[in-house]
Amino acid sequence: MIAHEPAFGRGLLPVSAVALDLDGTLLDTVADLALAVNALLADWGERTVPLAQVRTFVGKGMGNLVRRTLAASRGIAPEDVGEREADAALAGYQAHYSVVIGRETRIYEGVREGLARLSAMGLPLAVVTNKSSRFVRPHLAQADMERYFSLVLGADDLPTKKPAPGPLLHVAKTFHVPPARLLMVGDSVNDAQAARAAGCPVFIVPYGYNEGEPVQSLDADGIVPSLAAVADRIRPLPPTQCAST
Secondary structure, eight states: OOOSSOTTOSSOEEESEEEEOSBTTTEEOHHHHHHHHHHHHHHTTOOOOOHHHHHTTOSSOHHHHHHHHHHHHHTSOGGGSOHHHHHHHHHHHHHHHHHHTTSSOEEOTTHHHHHHHHHHTTOOEEEEOSSOGGGHHHHHHHTTOGGGOSEEEOTTSSSOOTTSSHHHHHHHHHHTOOGGGEEEEESSHHHHHHHHHHTOOEEEOTTSOGGGOOGGGSOOSEEOSSHHHHGGGEEEOOGGGGGGO
16 A cells, blocks of 8 residues: 555654666656657658657566557557567667667656765665666766666666566665665556565655556555655665664
């Protein structure tokens, strides 16, 4: 059950590390995504899809985005797009995305302040995203925020991706903290489900994508208006103290 007050009460959540989603949490990338996928559709002689509809397809990786957009353009179900055609479409999409990446991307309000405050607390930070790995660091570099992250995980870096718990468990192991002290901050059901499966607390921001659905029904420990607000809801706990709490 979502709680506007944290599930741990009105006190501060003890946290030893933070994992953050990328698209819809740190960066508003949907305009770039729409540019790339509509360029693909134009190449193929297909009908383009409005940005608002593309927004609802974001969250489960580029393959899902391309398949759903191609299906929407044709007025068919995503499962009716064949695997070979979906693979070819994904390759074409990625070629276009590599050209437009960062062109229309915007940093959400409060993100720079939030990263600076979390870093000043001494918390190791990770990016955990379902975006194809080769595009993640370029986005962070263009946004001038790569320096904040000790670990960056894209969709291709591990055998599983969100909503599976594997990426968050990998972050917890890498940072030498128990999952219960690794806070996930995201914008979608994938982030909430991954956190629950891994045994991590999770905060949700309300301004992202979440496949076009409101976030109020997500199983999370709180909705925070911005990344800057996360710092007001947590208490940094050094890893060496985790075993005693």
